[in-house]
Amino acid sequence: MLSSWYGGYFHGRTTANGETYNMYGHTAAHKTLAFGTRLEVCYDGCVTVRINDRGPYIGNRELDLSYGAANSIGLIHSGVDYVSFTYL
Numbered sequence: 595m596l597s598s599w600y601g602g603y604f605h606g607r608t609t610a611n612g613e614t615y616n617m618y619g620h621t622a623a624h625k626t627l628a629f630g631t632r633l634e635v636c637y638d639g640c641v642t643v644r645i646n647d648r649g650p651y652i653g654n655r656e657l658d659l660s661y662g663a664a665n666s667i668g669l670i671h672s673g674v675d676y677v678s679f680t681y682l
Contacts, residue, residue: 595656595657595676595677596653596654596655596656596657596674596675596676597635597655597657597658597659597669597674597675597677598655598657598674599658599659599660599661599663599664599669599670599673600623600650600658600659600661601617601660601661602661604617605617609621609623609647610623610629610646610647610648611629611646611647613646615647615660616662617660617661617662618660618661618662619660619663620641620642620643620662621644621645621646621647621659621660622635622643622644622645622646622647622660622663623646623647623648623649623658624645624648624649624656624658625648625649625650625651625656628645629645630644630646631644631645631681632644632645632681632682633645633657633679633680633681633682634679634680634682635657635659635663635667635677635678635679636677636678636679637667637669637675637677637678638667638668638669639666639667639668640667641663641666641667642682643659643660643663655674657677657679
């Protein structure tokens with residue numbers, strides 16, 4: 595799944611499910627997965643995230659991780675890359 599991350603600009607704003615976005619949390623945005631869906635996402639490490647927002651809406655990206663989640667798995671530097679995931 596092609597993933598990216600989002601951070602500072604959105605920190606403190608309201609997510610699609612009504613929560614306040616915390617860029618340091620372990621959450622993610624997806625276009626269609628139900629809010630509350632939990633995924634284990636792996637890149638250079640693995641992290642558990644919860645879907646609480648909609649997006650990403652750029653190109654063919656499928657998952658937008660919070661900064662905290664992306665940082666946990668080493669995705670910050672590449673910015674966009676393929677990750678593996680498992681439904682929890």
